[in-house]
Amino acid sequence: MSVGFAPRLIGLDWGTSSLRAYLLGERAQVLEERARPWGVQHTPGGDFAAAFAELVGDWRQAWPGLPALASGMIGSRQGWREVPYVACPAGQDSLAEGLLRFDTGRGDLHLVPGVMQGGALPNVLRGEETQVIGAMALEPALAEQSMLVLPGTHSKWASVREGHLCSFATYMTGELYAILRDHSILGRPARELGSRTSDAAFAAGLVATRDAGAPGFSARLFSARSLVLSGALAADESLDYLSGLLIGEELRSVLAGHPELAQMPLVLLGDAALCARYEIAFDLFGLDTVRRLEHATVAGLWRIAEAAGLLAALSDYGAPRDV
Amino acid sequence: MSVGFAPRLIGLDWGTSSLRAYLLGERAQVLEERARPWGVQHTPGGDFAAAFAELVGDWRQAWPGLPALASGMIGSRQGWREVPYVACPAGQDSLAEGLLRFDTGRGDLHLVPGVMQGGALPNVLRGEETQVIGAMALEPALAEQSMLVLPGTHSKWASVREGHLCSFATYMTGELYAILRDHSILGRPARELGSRTSDAAFAAGLVATRDAGAPGFSARLFSARSLVLSGALAADESLDYLSGLLIGEELRSVLAGHPELAQMPLVLLGDAALCARYEIAFDLFGLDTVRRLEHATVAGLWRIAEAAGLLAALSDYGAPRDV
Structure with missing residues (x-):
């Protein structure tokens, strides 16, 4: 590998299901990117040190002392080291102060802390804080006031104010x-008969939730079965209907609590295919102001490393070599 | 076996997870009762005829021609024979007219139909229609107007008016x-560390839902994890908290749609332990008028058999013999 630009940071996005490593140059430019399905739950043998050495050991060897920073579930109780949560509201400075640094055997690694929001029903996130910081780095206008939506296994809705993650819901x-x-039982028809994509069934699930009257979520869920039994929904399209019910419930809930959402910047972060589904959902719920923003994790890792003073002068790391 | 009273009906409560058989005498008196874990999903070898012969074959032999009537999922597509749903509102007469009769090889068996409620989001039930009819048979005052609550895998809330099941939710x-x-992930702490019963955690889940503001159901669910992470909820008590969230959501949803519930007879039918949990929940939600009613299935099978003309004179079945 010949690197045209001097690397400044090794950034790791190490979540529950996947591990992604970035070799970053000046101004967070991605010089090289590597990915493995070695999420915290799926790291071979549960050996994080071996996975780390395998994925970025050659970078470490080529540029001894190059700082490395990881965000995500790797900093959880189930991860490599547990990093205590920082409090909400959280910004780049409190996250930088909360970094945990330890010796991996292949040089130091810094872990970004998650964020805990107190209250009667507390809330937590890990990994998304880095995307939130990154979104503000990419688009400074979002820092004043915005809502960032991060769909996923556990979707996060992050309210940003004055450069801080000020509250969030999961x-x-x-x-x-x-x-x-x-x-x-809702998945049984598709498990037995197979499944095919249906935009119409997805939209029907969204609309059923959007237009719902009194009966609650778990009652609407059952319609994914009763509609199949009544013949109104094809068995092999029922999973997309279910997906519409669930994403619709997320939007319905948030809109009920945030009527001001239409008046502020609204941004989707994360997996492109999943964000595309949420765009359809936002549209059906009448929120056509939402747009997508990419590369927030890399930007966030860079910004937090910067705030923590990890990005020292190039010469600290020695000259780039072929590896 | 020596039977002191002449049997009039074999009643079967054949659901998803269990099979219960009753030998019924005059006025639905239970002469003998048998149970097996042979629900429709768990019948050995899927052989309903063999299970039927094994459980009630001796009754059939002793009293040839004694009518047999079954309710529950045995009449579903996954059951022995599929009985078409009757329409909602449904009463004892329409259910009696909708019976499906077939030859089991050990004499005829009649199956009670389920009920389908039409509309944009249709709804279905099978088995509960018999409990609803039975509740009215046991307490005629319920027939005018009442709400019957049948907790379970799929809890049903059945609105009764003028002797009919007039609408329901699942x-x-x-x-x-x-x-x-x-x-x-919510069950993981209990799966890893074990679980113990906690009335306080159950109540906390109920109260969290009762007092919830805007965030929706799937956001509240996550509190079963965040409270453990924040140390406010013991890991081994988290399942009872989760149970409280779920039963609480059911009550919250129904109360939002039925503010008149406090002004009508409100009755719980079904498993005693589960009904006891719902009684705690009703109490915390300020509905102290709820009470429990038992033996509704037997009463319902009897009443439907009566309406269908199955309960002919004793002499039709021959004299009782020792078996």
Whole structure:
């Protein structure tokens, strides 16, 4: 590998299901990117040190002392080291102060802390704080006031004010979808008969939730079964209907609590295919102001490393060599 | 076996997870009762005829021609024979007219139809229609206007008016609890560390839902994790908190749609332990008028058999013999 620009930072996005490593040059330019399905739950042998050495050991060897910073579940109790949460509101400075540094055997690694929001029903996130910081780095206008939506296994809705993550909510949309598909009666038709994509069924699930009257969420869920039994929904399209019910419930809940959402910047961060589904949902719920922002994790890792003083002068790391 | 009274009907309560058989005498008196864990999903070898012969074959032999009537999922597509749903509102007469009769090889068996409620989001039930008819048979005052609550895997809330099941809703409370406990991150602490009963944690889940502001159901669910992470909830008590969230959501939803509930007879039918949990929940939600009613299935089978003309004179079945 010949690197045209001097590397400044090794950034790691190490979540529950995947591990992504970035070799970053000046101004967070991605010089090289590597990915493995070695999320915290799926790291071979649970050996984080071996996975780290395998994925970025050659970078470490080529540029001894190059700082490395990781965000995500790798800093959880189930991860490599547990990093205490920082309090909400959280900004780049409190996250930088909360970094945990330890010796991996292949040089030091810094871990970004998650954020805990107190209250009667507390809330936590890990990994998304870095995306939030990154979004503000990419678009400084978001820092004043905005809502950032991070769909996923546990979707996060992050309210930003004056450069800080000031509050957030967690919707278990992705996990509910997966366990209902794999283990409930609602997934049985698709498990037995197979499944095919249906934009119409997805929209029907969204609309059923948007237009719902009194009966609650778990009652609407059952319509994914009763509509199949009544013949109104094809069995092999029922998973997309279920997905519409679940994503719709997430939007319905948030809109009920945030009527001001249409008046502020609204941004989707994360997996492109999933964000595309949420764009359809936002549109059906009448919120056509939402847009997508990419590369927030890399920008966030860079910004937090900067705030922590990890990005020293190039000469500290020696000249780049072929590896 | 020596039977002191002449049997009039074999009644079967054949659901998803269990099979119960009753030998009924005059005025629905239970002469003998037998139970097996042979629900429709668990019948050995899927052989309903063999299970039927094994459980009630001796009754059939002793009293040839004694009518047999079954309710529950045995009449579903996954059951022995599929009985078409009757329309809602449904009463004892329409259910009696909708009976499906077929030859089991050990004499005829009649199956009670389920009920389908039409509309944009249709709804279905099978088995509960018999409990509803039975509740009215046991307490005629319920027939004018009442709400019958049947907790379970799929909890049903049945509105009764003028002797008919006039509408109903389905809450997937029991199934959601089971799959979240067994497969989601919310069940992980209890799966890893074990679980113990906690009335306080159950109540906390109920209260969290009762007093909830804007954030929706799937956001509240996540508190079963964040409270453990913040140390406010013991890991081994988290399942009872989850149960409280789920049963609480069911009550919250129904109360939002039925503010008149406090002004009408409100009755719980079904499993005693589960009904006891719902009584605690009703109490915390300020509905202290709820009470429990037992033996509704037997009363319902009897009443439907009567309406269908199955309960002919004793002499039709021959004299009782020792078996």
